[in-house]
Structure formats: C-alpha cells, structure tokens
Amino acid sequence: MTEDSFLQTLFARLPDPPGDVVVPPGDDCAALALPGSDTLLLVAVDQVIGGRHYLNRGDNAATPRQVGRKLLARNLSDIAAMGGIPTFCLTALGVAPEQDDAWLCGLFEGVLDLAHVHNVHLIGGDLACTCHDDVSSLTVLGTVPRSQVCLRSGAQCGDVLFATGAFGASFESGHHLIFEPRCGEGAWLAERGFARAMIDVSDGVLLDVQRMAVASAVGVELELASIPIRPPCAKVEQAVVGGEDYELLFAVAPDRADALMAEWPFADTPLARIGRFGPEAGTVKDANGGALGGPGRSGFDHFGMV
Known part of the structure; x- marks a missing residue:
C-alpha cells in the first residue's frame, strides 16, 4: 500500500461534499466558497515529527526554532501551490517528555517569526505531552479569488x-x-x-x-x-x-x-x-521516451519508497 492508494480508498468512502466545497480532498488545499463572495477560503494541514521530518537528537539536531519554522513553512507551501495568500493558522503540539519550556517557547518563536514575514496570525490550537517523540501539527488558512485558484488538474497537452x-x-x-x-x-x-x-x-x-x-x-x-x-x-x-x-x-x-x-x-x-x-x-x-520512476525510484512515501 502507498500513501496515494490509501487516500484514493479513503476518498471513495467519503460522501459527496456539500456545494460550498469547491475543491474537495486530493489537492494541496481544500477550498471553500465564502457566502456572498468571489473569494475562496483555502485550508491545509501538515505536521512535523521528531526523527522523521527533522533530527531531534545528537549534535546535528534541529533547533526548536527551526522546527517551528518548518512546521509553518511546509503549510505555507501548500497555500502557494493553490495561488493563495495565507492568513491564519492554528497549531496542535504533542511534546516529548524530555522537552522543557525553553524548547517549547523556541518552537513557537520559529512559527511566529515566519508568520510575521507572511502576515499570518496564530489564532488558536492545542497542547499535549506525548510518550515518545514530538508531533507538531499546523492548520493554515488562506484566500484566493475563485477565478485564480490553481489546481493540480489543469494541465493540457502541449503545456x-x-x-x-x-x-x-x-x-x-x-x-x-x-x-x-x-x-x-x-x-x-x-x-x-x-x-x-x-x-x-x-x-x-x-x-x-x-x-x-x-x-x-x-x-x-x-x-x-x-x-x-x-x-x-x-x-x-x-x-x-x-x-x-x-x-x-x-x-x-x-x-x-x-x-x-x-x-x-x-x-x-x-x-x-x-x-x-x-x-x-x-x-x-x-526526453527519449524512457519511463521514469517505478518501484523504489519515484519519491518519498510514508508507507515506503514508491
């Protein structure tokens, strides 16, 4: 099983979305129609996990500020892919038992530093303690005019x-x-x-x-x-x-x-x-017509290289 195959199975089980869901699951963001407006609300969520998305132990461990910055940055990249402007974010953090207040504050400093650059406002979230590694999740909101939203599905032959x-x-x-x-x-x-x-x-x-x-x-x-x-x-x-x-x-x-x-x-x-x-x-x-990719040669998949 690959990440994509699992998601296709999941999507097939979802009911048809309501009419205000303009872009359903399967793109970089969901997009929702705002009442009385030609602007779409973009919503994306992503996470970073210690030992998976960054080194969390040893001499080369990421600083907490770097972890927080990456947490927001990879979500902003999803908004960028839709042609949108980011606006707000919420965080949900599961903190490993060995982390102290300084580490947690450093992570938020990393989020807030980048948020300031992109005029994104942190408006809420949740905190908990994990049994093992850190798990940090962030939801980002953004906007894009309906006529300008970019999807994965618009490419044409010859482009x-x-x-x-x-x-x-x-x-x-x-x-x-x-x-x-x-x-x-x-x-x-x-x-x-x-x-x-x-x-x-x-x-x-x-x-x-x-x-x-x-x-x-x-x-x-x-x-x-x-x-x-x-x-x-x-x-x-x-x-x-x-x-x-x-x-x-x-x-x-x-x-x-x-x-x-x-x-x-x-x-x-x-x-x-x-x-x-x-x-x-x-x-x-x-360029010579040879197939690229194949098992173990296409890219990263959380369920194994694809």
Whole structure:
C-alpha cells in the first residue's frame, strides 16, 4: 500500500461534499466558497515529527526554532501551490517528555517569526505531552479569488512544465529547515494567469509531477538535463526523488512560456523549463521516451519508497 492508494480508498468512502466545497480532498488545499463572495477560503494541514521530518537528537539536531519554522513553512507551501495568500493558522503540539519550556517557547518563536514575514496570525490550537517523540501539527488558512485558484488538474497537452528553485539533497544541505515557501511566486502566477496547474514538491519531482499528470489526465516528458540540482547532490536521478524541496511545479500554455520568462519578477528565485505535457495520461518519461520512476525510484512515501 502507498500513501496515494490509501487516500484514493479513503476518498471513495467519503460522501459527496456539500456545494460550498469547491475543491474537495486530493489537492494541496481544500477550498471553500465564502457566502456572498468571489473569494475562496483555502485550508491545509501538515505536521512535523521528531526523527522523521527533522533530527531531534545528537549534535546535528534541529533547533526548536527551526522546527517551528518548518512546521509553518511546509503549510505555507501548500497555500502557494493553490495561488493563495495565507492568513491564519492554528497549531496542535504533542511534546516529548524530555522537552522543557525553553524548547517549547523556541518552537513557537520559529512559527511566529515566519508568520510575521507572511502576515499570518496564530489564532488558536492545542497542547499535549506525548510518550515518545514530538508531533507538531499546523492548520493554515488562506484566500484566493475563485477565478485564480490553481489546481493540480489543469494541465493540457502541449503545456510547458516549469519549476522554481533547485532539487535534491534537501536533508543533507539543511534546505528542509530554511527553505522559503513560494507564496509570492504562487500568488503572482495565479494573478497573472500563467499557471494552468500547479503543485508544490514535497515528495520529489517524479512523484509530484506524476500526481499532476494523473489529476490532469495527461503525460509528462521531463528534460532531466534542464532540472537544477542543489549541492551536494551530484546526479539528477537522485535530485528528482529526494523530496522536501518545497518548490513549485506548474504548467504554462506554450504560447505564454516566453512571456513568463521575460516577465518573471523574482530575481532571487530561479525559474527553469524542465519538460512538457503530452498524451499517455499519468505517465512520466524522459526526453527519449524512457519511463521514469517505478518501484523504489519515484519519491518519498510514508508507507515506503514508491
């Protein structure tokens, strides 16, 4: 069983959502219609677990401030993938018995520091003590105009696949603790109408672009040589399956690709064309038509490498 297969089984058992659920489970965020408004409310939840999402023991253990920052940042990345603006958050923390007040306060400082940068307000939550490792969960809210919301399912044959940033070695380089969620970039892409479909990369380029391909009923041809690699990763084959990159992948109409490159206003955020969408729904291939991915070679899955 994989994470995706379990979720599909779960989704099949859910009743049809009410009419105000504009985007149901299966995308980066849920989206709810607000009464009397053309604005959608975005809702996402994510967690970080000690020993899984960060080192919590030893000389290289993450600081509590880094843990708190990552907790909010990975949620903000989901809002970015929908083209939204984050607004509020709530936390639910399960704290390991060995942690003291200073650790807990440090975690919240990490959340609040990044929240201040993105004008996000912490409005509630819950605290408990665990029997073992720390488990920290955060729910983030955001907004996006209904006409601008970006889904995984909008890519069309012929669209160009773009990516922000670089990929690979996120854990080894420390990127997973210090990455900048692409909220400004995602909102700009949505507002300007460049992104037909978008997803953030949390589980690896191969796995996440395949999710976009499945949702859009198209295939993907990746130009591996065009994918930026983050040091110390040395091979693109490793870079596309590592995960925890928190960059954006998005589909752009072919007649707007050059305009995107010319108008891109984010000088500190690299932008690269890394592929194209085509037929053969749900497949991911290289430029020579060879299949990419497969068991143990697609990306990160909490139920085992896929």
